[in-house]
Amino acid sequence: MDSSHQMEKEKEEERQKTAVSTEPAFAVASLSLSLPTVFPFRQPKISSTPQPNKVKVPTQASSLTHLSLSTASPTPSKTSFKSSLSATPIHAPLSLGPNRPRDPSNSAALRRASVVWFRNDLRVLDNECLASANNESLSVLPVYCFDPADYGKSASGFDKTGPYRATFLIESVADLRRNLQARGSDLVVRVGKPETVLVELAKEVGADAVYAHREVSHDEAKTEEKVEAMMKEENVEVKYFWGSTLYHVEDLPFKLEDMPSNYGGFKDRVQKLEIRKTIEALDQLKGMPSRGDVEIGDIPSLMDLGLNPSSTMPQDGKAGANASMVGGETEALQRLKKFAVECEAQPPKGYKDGTHSIYGANFSCKISPWLAMGCLSPRVMYEELKKTASRSISASSNRTDGGNGSSKTGTNWLMFELLWRDFFRFITKKYSSAKKQVEAAPATACAGAFA
Structure with a gap:
């Protein structure tokens, strides 16, 4: 009995021990299963979702999501977004490209090469065309073209260009070449049609x-149209300038087609306008283009142009009437300075109507041929005479007009002559279109006579 009782007692103790050891296990298991339900916000800690990948590989979209979640006010989000956008490497290559309109000093804004087509502007002083090409290009090719259409016989049987005028032109071209060479450049000379010669040279360089x-004349305007058409096919820009008159065409108080047809109306409208300042001659010009093998070319002789040189030779030991007129800018400037000194030493005479003129051997300035060839600009002539002649007549000017230059004293007599020249050139340009070439004929003849 005792032994059986003892065995039952031991079995009961074992059951109690087993019950005590299994109850905590059930409690822990139930607790672990209930935690996600009671504390759901802790679930991401044990989640295996690929959120760490978003942190390691940021993108613009993920950063934008982060900004919208972490920022309460919208203003900082916009600021941060703009800042991050401007700092992205995508925008860096944009700063490496050329910026021609905003930074003209940038070398990328300069043209690779430009051709300067000299015509009736055979000078380096006050030459806007040459100065602009030099400032806007890495290299410049100056060119003068002897157009065969300007030589030979006209329909009436006369020489289109006589031997004296041709000699004067040849001398002017030679002087221009020397002036360009002294400034590190040169002059390419050709005999041929400008629309053909210029295209070939432009392509070569x-x-x-x-x-x-x-x-201004009809024939010259037609040549410009041919050149523009040929250059358009080659995708070469043609830039024109105005430099043959005292007043600039862009400063006129009227459109050219509305210009008064009489000199009095023209003078009244323009004589109070301000005259533009002259453009200084550059001491150094851009070099010739390195591309291509352009030959400079020889300046043609009278025979090359189909003219008889014997007509300009002295006859019976006497020199020709125009023998003393040497073409070129150098000669023109020397004559201008000499004439200005003579005007200062010998003031103009006064007439009964109040006008003034020079007298004696110097009854005129005799600079018309150099003005016609463009060896000298009207503005240079006006400025030089204004500086010198005003000193000798300053007292009379002050007495009559208070020194404002409005009376007919001082250099105003020359001003009127230059105004006449402007009138004829502007009126010729007005009627030089193809539709009005019949009306333009008288004006063209006048412009040629008074140039």
């Missing part, structure tokens, strides 16, 4: 543009 001064 890879020119981006052709710079030239506009002219």
Whole structure:
């Protein structure tokens, strides 16, 4: 009995021990299963979702999501977004490109090569065309073209260009070449049609543009149209300038087609306008284009142009009437300075109507041929005479007009002559279109006579 009782007692103790050891296990298991339900916000800690990948590989979209979640006010989000956008490497290559309109001093804004087409502007002083091409190009190719259409016989049987005028032109071209060479450049000379010669040279040197001064007559305007058409096919820009008159065409108080047809109306409208300042001659010019093998070319003789040189030779031991007129800018400036000194030493005479003129051997300035060829600009002539002659007549000017230059004293007599020249050139340009060439004929003849 005792032994059986003892065995039952031991079995009961074992059951109690087993019950005590299993109850905590059930409690722990139930607790672990109930935690996600009671504390759901802790679930991401044990989640295996790929959120760490978003942190390691940021993108613009993920950063934008982060900004919207972490920022309460919208203003900082916009600021941060703009800042991060401007700092992205995508925008860096944009700053490496050329910025031609905003930074003209940038070398990328310069043209690779330009052609300067000299016409009736055979000078380096006050030459806007040459100065602009030099400032806007890495290299410049100056060119003068002897157009065969300007020589030979006209329909009436006369020489289109006589031997004296041709000699004067040849001398002017030679002087221009020397002046360009003294400034590190040169002058390419050709005999041929400008629309053909200029295109060939532009292609040879890879020119981006052709710079030239506009002219006024019908034939010259037609030549410009041919050049523009040929250059358009080669994708070469043609830039024109105005430099043959005292007043600039852009400063006129009227459109050219509305210009008064009489001198009095023209003078009243323009004589109070301000005259533009002259453009200084550059001491150093851009070099010739390195691309291509352009030959400079020889300046033609009278025989090369189909003219008889014997007609300009002295006859019976006497020199020709125009033998003392040497073409070129150098001669023109020397004559201008000499004439200004003579005007200062010998003031103009006064007439009964109040006008003034020079007298004696110097009854005129005799600078018309150099003005016609463009060896000298009207503005240079006006400024030089204004500086010198005003000193000798300053007292009379102050007495009559208070020194404002409005009376007919001082250099105003020359001003009137230059105004006449302006009138004829502007009126010729007005009627030089193809539709009005019949009306333009008288004006063209006048412009040629008074140039």
